[in-house]
């Protein structure tokens with residue numbers, strides 16, 4: 001759903017220190033720029049609740065959000081700029097994830113997050129889903145070999161579709177929850193959409209895929 005135009009958005013995005021105006025200039029250098037040991041990227045970060053909160057909870061990592069709607073992105077930028085206790089370890093790219101290969105280098109990303117991606121229910125629009133095979137192939141080039149993709153959604157059809165797309169892409173399903181909030185997940189912040197669905201008592205589907213099968217080192221030694 002498109003958000004209404006905000007008169008202040010364009011100007012705000014031009015001046016916010018949180019916004020990476022020329023993201024391709026940081027390609028291969030995000031960890032150095034944001035002083036992070038790992039690089040987390042959230043695609044479709046919306047109004048930035050998850051990005052802002054996780055960058056505070058995990059200041060050892062670099063956090064980059066990608067949001068294509070400038071009106072929504074401006075709200076995320078203002079949220080980060082006004083937040084207290086931020087550690088300058090996060091940045092926002094205002095652009096379409098289709099361009100992702102211009103912004104990150106192969107192997108640069110450690111963890112990629114897809115939180116409540118648009119479901120695009122009509123079959124002819126499935127190619128726009130952020131977990132469509134064409135997007136997964138792009139992510140695969142940019143995520144390091146031990147890296148992972150984490151997804152949360154309320155949408156059963158999108159979840160089912162994503163499970164198949166990742167399987168076909170050769171990704172290893174490492175974790176899956178059909179009702180994520182049955183147990184507490186204190187390490188993981190709640191997104192704006194997640195809170196809405198939780199308020200309606202809707203189950204949240206969650207999965208983590210690893211680029212390659214994760215072999216438990218302890219088991220390997222035996």
Ligand SMILES: C[S@@+](CC[C@H](N)C(=O)[O-])C[C@H]1O[C@@H](n2cnc3c(N)ncnc32)[C@H](O)[C@@H]1O
Pocket residue numbers: 043044045046047066067068069072095096097098115116117118130191192193194
């Ligand atoms: C349903 S909202 C979810 C927002 C947030 N992740 C949350 O959980 O509250 C999906 C967001 O993804 C953004 N989005 C959709 N397709 C995108 C793309 N190709 N590139 C970047 N952002 C995209 C939309 O503009 C929208 O703000």
